[in-house]
Amino acid sequence: MAEYELDCFGEACPIPLVKAEKKLDEMVVGDILIVLIDHSCAMKNVPEWARKQGHNVEIDEVDDGEWEVVIEKMK
Amino acid sequence: MDIRKSKFYKAWFKDAWPYITGAVLLSVFQIVTLAATGNPWGVSGVLANWGAWIVELFGGNVDKWYYFSSEGAQATLANGFLKDAGTMRNLGIIIGALFATLMASQFKIKKLKSKKQLIAAILGGLLMGYGARVGFGCNIGALFSGIASMSLSGWVYAVFLFVGAYVGSKLLIKFFM
């Protein structure tokens, strides 16, 4: 199982989501993608989108207004 | 007791609300705004006035411009920045959002990441400003308030806004990502 990191600090909507979507496509089931986000709207729409796609999602607030969205590819 | 452990704090101030909650509350205050002030909510017209005041600050004059020539516009400009109700509302939006962010302990100055972002901000800002003047408003004044006021213009605006957003997405992915 590989683990990837996607640095989206400073990126505004919808770029983090588009980047995460692209990256997840390249990964295989079981891989983990960690998206680094500091945009409060992306922090909501990236996890929401990933959950709807059926992936496992965890959110970690690592600093003031900074989050790590951990996505485990499920299918 | 630590307020941060309270479930009410978490629900009201920390976790993001569902979009529906936002929709209902914004609607309530839209209706309050029309009932209390006699006009619905608008944002972008005020920004044109800010521009006019900035021009005046640098010794310029916009009185000859058709847009600012009406009696109402002249009165607003003469009254000044600090006595303009619309200005207060726009400043209120900024400070209300600041309060919400601080309350969640999520405030951080986010610096520009790249030149691309700078160009996107400049180009996007210019297009929005120009579009809002020509199209009689922004997403709030022309779209939200327009449709709520049962104006045909709101629906026409919505259709072309959707097309614009589609074109914008393509440009964003191609040039600004």
Next chain:
Amino acid sequence: MSETQTGTTRIQRSQSSRTRSRKPKKNQIPYAIGVFAAIAAIGIILSTVSANLGIFWFTGSIFGFILQRSRFCFTASMRDPSLTGSTTVTRAVLIAFAITTIGFWAIKYGAFLRGLPIPGQGYIAPVSFATAIGALFFGIGMVIAGGCASGTLMRVGEGFTMQLISLLFFIIGSLWGAHDFGWWKLNVISEGRPVFLPDVLGWGGAIVVQLLLIGCLYVMADKWENRKKESDS
């Protein structure tokens, strides 16, 4: 949905990424209380100047608070259906349209019935080619800049430098638009006229037709999201 909500199973991450250096989080609530006091104080001072100023200030602060808390984004409502296929925000916006239509209708119709001037009719803008061009420009701009007018103001409050710049250029663009407005008015806008739906469909007809339209759009948005999902899997 809770931000800290965990998935069905805990995701196993490698130790190295978990133990990355982590500063202890600061508590910003004291600053928030300071800002709250400032909002109240400024509002009270403004109210003594004029009640109207006070109302605008307080409703503005409330709008900002709601927009930030719910991450409400008119830009996303127009952009996401084509970009990601998600219509969650779109449907929320449609709900807002429906509620405000009902409220505005009541206020306007009530004034009409009592023979008073109907409030807010200044927002019934003329429909012309300029409406289309303006909306098209605005739509492109808001997606590129990552937020519309209200969204930009809200994100300035959140501390985004990018939106501060786009706000500045929004103002410059507004001036540019205001400068050219005479030309647009003379050549394009004067061709169109404002259409207030109750004038065409009657008071009852207007609200029924508009709510039905919003309802249809809601169903379409829902179907659109599910269609995308099925084709993906």
